Amino acid sequence: MPVLRSIRERFERERPLEGVKVAACLHVTAETAGLMRALAAGGADTALCSANPLTTQDEVAAALVDDRVPVQAARGEDVEAYARHVRALAGWGPDVTLDDGADLLVLLHDRGGADDVLGGAEETTTGLLRLRRLEAEGRLACPVIAVNESRTERTFNDRYGTGQSALDGILRATNLMLAGHTLVLLGYGATGKGIAQRARGAGAAVIVCEVDPLRALEARMDGYEVMPALAAAERGDLFVTATGSRSVLRREHLERMKDGAVLANAGHFDVEIDLADLRELAGGRVREVLPLVEQYDIGDRRLNLLASGRVVNLAAGEGHPPAVMDMSFANLALAVEHLALHGAELERRVLDVPKGIDEEIARLKLESLGVAIDTLTPDQREYLDSWGQTFSE
Ligand code: SAH
Numbered sequence: 001m002p003v004l005r006s007i008r009e010r011f012e013r014e015r016p017l018e019g020v021k022v023a024a025c026l027h028v029t030a031e032t033a034g035l036m037r038a039l040a041a042g043g044a045d046t047a048l049c050s051a052n053p054l055t056t057q058d059e060v061a062a063a064l065v066d067d068r069v070p071v072q073a074a075r076g077e078d079v080e081a082y083a084r085h086v087r088a089l090a091g092w093g094p095d096v097t098l099d100d101g102a103d104l105l106v107l108l109h110d111r112g113g114a115d116d117v118l119g120g121a122e123e124t125t126t127g128l129l130r131l132r133r134l135e136a137e138g139r140l141a142c143p144v145i146a147v148n149e150s151r152t153e154r155t156f157n158d159r160y161g162t163g164q165s166a167l168d169g170i171l172r173a174t175n176l177m178l179a180g181h182t183l184v185l186l187g188y189g190a191t192g193k194g195i196a197q198r199a200r201g202a203g204a205a206v207i208v209c210e211v212d213p214l215r216a217l218e219a220r221m222d223g224y225e226v227m228p229a230l231a232a233a234e235r236g237d238l239f240v241t242a243t244g245s246r247s248v249l250r251r252e253h254l255e256r257m258k259d260g261a262v263l264a265n266a267g268h269f270d271v272e273i274d275l276a277d278l279r280e281l282a283g284g285r286v287r288e289v290l291p292l293v294e295q296y297d298i299g300d301r302r303l304n305l306l307a308s309g310r311v312v313n314l315a316a317g318e319g320h321p322p323a324v325m326d327m328s329f330a331n332l333a334l335a336v337e338h339l340a341l342h343g344a345e346l347e348r349r350v351l352d353v354p355k356g357i358d359e360e361i362a363r364l365k366l367e368s369l370g371v372a373i374d375t376l377t378p379d380q381r382e383y384l385d386s387w388g389q390t391f392s393e
Contacts, residue, residue, distance in 0.1 A: 001326035002368035011042030018043035023094035025104035031325035051100035055314035102127035114141035118343030121335040126268035143346035150353040161320030163194025169317030179203025184236035187243030241272035
């Protein structure tokens with residue numbers, strides 16, 4: 001993670017986070033550990049809990065505890081333990097919060113304490129939806145930096161990160177052959193696009209289901225078959241949800257699926273595949289056929305659910321590779337620095353990542369890849385400036 005490393009080295013020299021209490025509710029992975037270490041190098045007091053009960057890498061949590069970073073997380077913790085861990089972090093009275101899904105900052109709003117937070121940064125689409133809701137209700141008590149929407153995050157994390165890691169999680173859990181099979185993707189948003197692209201690259205026939213006419217059109221023009229989920233239900237060998245919505249695959253779809261169909265979710269919450277419907281259809285005839293693969297016997301057919309319907313790239317795999325989390329966590333690290341230095345002056349709104357950070361991260365990433373690019377000549381700059389175009393330095 002060369003970009004994050006260069007930030008960490010600067011943090012070590014400048015110590016911009018001296019004494020700042022940073023609480024992070026993120027997936028506890030090796031990449032997250034890299035972020036926590038960069039923040040500590042900047043002088044921050046850090047604490048970490050998981051953003052999902054099934055995504056913690058226990059060995060990473062243990063290594064961080066050895067480094068004296070308190071970690072409240074264990075893989076497979078139940079929902080009560082999960083909630084207790086988020087509460088513990090909220091009760092610690094953080095100055096800055098980092099979230100992947102907004103559980104920590106929303107809790108601070110609900111139980112009080114958000115007024116004392118200098119600011120938060122949010123890493124995922126679903127979290128921003130929740131925080132924008134608070135903002136719309138006039139309840140947002142601190143500034144929030146929408147890291148999820150920086151270009152270096154959205155393009156690379158959502159498209160390339162999820163594209164690879166969702167399929168990686170599915171393949172690790174099942175050893176399924178993609179070529180020659182049909183993958184049904186539900187939700188052609190930033191993350192769904194990456195999954196469709198990578199699945200097609202691996203030889204799968206891809207069907208896209210959408211509710212947004214523009215996205216559906218885009219999927220069609222990108223060359224995918226587009227149809228309602230009910231029609232796709234009969235065709236798919238593998239179903240992947242990436243909608244951010246609930247019950248996208250429910251009884252009516254499950255009843256039409258082929259014997260052996262595989263169901264996986266790449267969205268934030270475990271509500272996209274209707275688990276109650278699945279359980280009801282199987283009436284208790286459920287068995288674990290492989291680790292993280294539960295087979296539901298629904299009469300004359302069997303359906304295979306991966307990772308209990310939780311976010312498959314982190315629950316069945318290791319999440320996005322470090323090469324992409326490098327940029328995401330560089331954004332988070334710089335967002336923390338910005339909040340620590342300027343949080344008190346910022347508006348209590350959902351804000352863009354400060355200008356210049358995106359370009360700087362992309363520049364450092366290119367450098368680490370050994371890729372050089374052109375710069376505008378003075379003449380070109382003058383020409384473009386005369387049209388009112390602005391280019392960062
Ligand atoms: N549902 C998400 C996309 C799936 S990935 C969305 O709507 O944006 C879910 C989240 O996990 C993303 O915020 C991503 O940054 C985070 N993530 C992925 N791989 C990770 C890793 N290796 N370590 C920590 N977080 C990771």
